[in-house]
Amino acid sequence: MGTTARRVEKFLDLGKQPIANAFVSPGKCQDEYFYDLEVGLDTETKLVSHMNCVDPPLMFNDSYVYYTSGSKTMVQHFKDIAGYLKEKFQPRRVLEIGSNDGTFLKNFPLENTVAVEPCGNFANYTREMGYETHTEFWTQDLAVKIATADRFDLIYSANCMCHIPDLEDTFSAIYYSLSDKGVFVFEDPSLAEMLERNSYDQIYDEHAHIFSVTALKNVLEKAGLEIFSVDKTQVHGGSNRVYVQKKGGPQYEDGSLEIELEQEKLAKLDKVTTYKKFAKRVEKSKIALVELLHDIKDGGNKIISYGATSKSTSVFNYCEIGPDLIDYITDTTPDKQGKLSPGVHIPVVSPEEGFDDSVDYAFLGAWNYLEEITKKESDFIRRGGQFITHVPEVRTLRGEPICQP
Ligand code: TMP
DSSP states (O other), X not given: OOSSOOOEEEEEEEEEEEOTXXXXXXXXGGGOOEEEEEEEEETTXXXXXXXXXXXXXXHSSTTXXXXXXXXXXXXXXXXXXXHHHHHHHOOSSEEEESOTTSTTGGGSOSTTEEEEOSOHHHHHHHHHHTOEEEOSOOOHHHHHHHOOSSOEEEEEEEXXXXXXSOHHHHHHHHHHHEEEEEEEEEEEEBHXXXXXXXXXXXXXXXXXXXXXXXXXXXXXXXXXXXXXXXXXXXXXXXXXXXXXXXXXXXXXOOSHHHHHHHHHHHTTTTOHHHHHHHHHHHHHXXXXXXXXXXXXXXXXXXXXXXXXXXXXXHHHHHHTOOTTTOOOEEOSOTTTTTSBOTTTOOBEEOHHHHOSTTOOEEEETTGGGHHHHHHHTHHHHHTTOEEEEOSSSSEEESSOOSSOO
């Protein structure tokens, strides 16, 4: 990030990992790309990031497979936040960075709303809806290209800022694009929640950073931006939504920032020892999960995985769990079905094909959608089926919440 020398202390090594969303066609396994997933803490800004970020075009391209609208939870989530932002800030010009299939954007008028989405297959969704759409990565060059004299009153971005290696360039481009009274609202998985839940599978290629509010405050300040409010949301396994304006802008701090910073200080998110302890818990989780899966399998049971998620790519590759333990993965995304999971090559099938009475146990690749899944799969639970999770600790469950809020 930037030109100044960074001092980064490595604390975690998740081994050789593939591109988490690059599902492989049978017969094409030899072309797979792997990288070393190592994570460190920047001792100045307190930012937690990959030691070597994967080059974004390797992950975000015309073969990208993550559809926001694939989950009812996410559709409702974006409808709710769009409604809130419209009412609260009454923005005239709106920009979304990382617009995916338009689930958030479609709540705004076609006029004066702009989409940025580097994955061509997804950019086509908003373009076909009629939105001005730029199939490019968010950079200062793009910000200059799309700016009009009338800057944006609202810039929104969900699960995208944490994907961008160079935050200095990113946030400077936001500063340039925002009107003087404008607000920049973004949400990404929370570092505090990840530590609390031991959900190390939040760490995969796309998540170049896992943000604490402390680190965000430090990095945003360098670009002339300030946080005036923070919301916690339960999506994606616990996220922070951060409200930002130009330094000295018109919005008042509502106290939530202070509370978050205080809590993060109490949780020692600024200390590398905290992360080294986390790394030890991650190692223990790996041993426990592999043991549990072997025990269940040795008992003659069939284990599948529910949701071919980026998170499960991270778990299966770190724990070296392959088709010998997990028969297959079920997933609702047509583009993933018929393919093999990245790295460990577990077949992916549709739920209609694979989630039948022969399944005894289902590992929750999509543990962050447990509520939605247990509602949908009440028959599985009723007939004695059990889920397996590693969050916050390795165990089986029948649909009870994973973490008490
Ligand atoms: P995510 O964890 O990266 O949001 O990905 C969720 C994946 O899980 C996506 O491929 C869709 C899949 N999924 C199912 O197969 N069934 C479900 O019920 C849910 C909620 C998600």
